[in-house]
Every structure is written in structure tokens, then in C-alpha cells.
Amino acid sequence: MRDPAVTAAFYTEKLQFRKTSDYGNYLILDRDQVQLHFFLFAELDPLTNYGQVYVRTDAIDPLYHSFLQNGVEIHPGGPLEVKPWGQKEFSVLDPDLNLLTFGQAI
Numbered sequence: 066m067r068d069p070a071v072t073a074a075f076y077t078e079k080l081q082f083r084k085t086s087d088y089g090n091y092l093i094l095d096r097d098q099v100q101l102h103f104f105l106f107a108e109l110d111p112l113t114n115y116g117q118v119y120v121r122t123d124a125i126d127p128l129y130h131s132f133l134q135n136g137v138e139i140h141p142g143g144p145l146e147v148k149p150w151g152q153k154e155f156s157v158l159d160p161d162l163n164l165l166t167f168g169q170a171i
Contacts, residue, residue: 066092066103067111069085071160076101079137097122109161117164125153127139132157138157140164147171 066072069092076082076094082101086093090105099120122128129145139145143156143166154168 066105067107067109067160067161069103069105072103075160079132079135081131081135111160111162114162116161117166120165120167122167122169125155128167129155 068083068145069087069089070105073084073087073092073094077084080096082094082096084092085095085100092103094101094103096140101118106134129139132139137157140156141153145153145155147153148168151171153171155164156164156166
């Protein structure tokens with residue numbers, strides 16, 4: 066993350082994560098059974114960032130619709146769809162362009 070306040074706001078307000086720990090340069094957020102850790106990387110260039118996370122869920126449709134209701138922009142290359150590998154998934158980008166893909170086995 067380049068800016069802890071921006072990261073915390075996106076994940077708590079848009080994605081409905083809860084901030085569990087904030088050490089300034091280190092941030093921990095959780096939602097359901099998922100916990101994400103972020104460290105300060107002020108020099109991060111979002112245009113060259115290749116950070117990505119895959120989050121498994123048992124409720125992909127309600128999660129997707131809750132994101133839409135909160136104004137989360139779905140990645141243009143990652144709409145909610147069934148993939149050939151047996152997952153129903155979608156993707157979003159956070160403010161630092163980390164790719165977050167959420168998926169459920171079908």
C-alpha cells in the first residue's frame with residue numbers, strides 16, 4: 066500500500082472489511098474468514114504493480130451484489146462468470162492496483 070488511510074478506507078467502506086490492527090506502516094483487515102495484511106510501500110508504482118490475491122468464498126453471488134451496491138468497480142477483464150476451471154469468480158482492483166479475485170467452486 067502507498068497510503069494506509071486510502072487503503073483502509075477502500076477496504077472498510079467499499080469491500081466491508083474491518084480494520085483489526087493499524088500500526089501505521091502495517092495494516093490488518095478482515096472480513097468473514099479472510100485476513101489481509103498490508104505494509105507501507107510508498108515507492109510502489111501502481112502501473113507496474115503485479116500484486117494479486119485470490120479469495121475463496123461460499124457466497125459469491127451475495128458478495129458480488131454487495132460490492133455493486135457499495136459502488137465497487139468490477140475489473141473490466143473480470144466480470145462475474147463461471148470459468149473453465151470450475152470456479153465462479155470476479156475481480157476488482159484496489160487503489161494501488163492490487164488485483165483481488167473472489168471465487169467459489171461450482
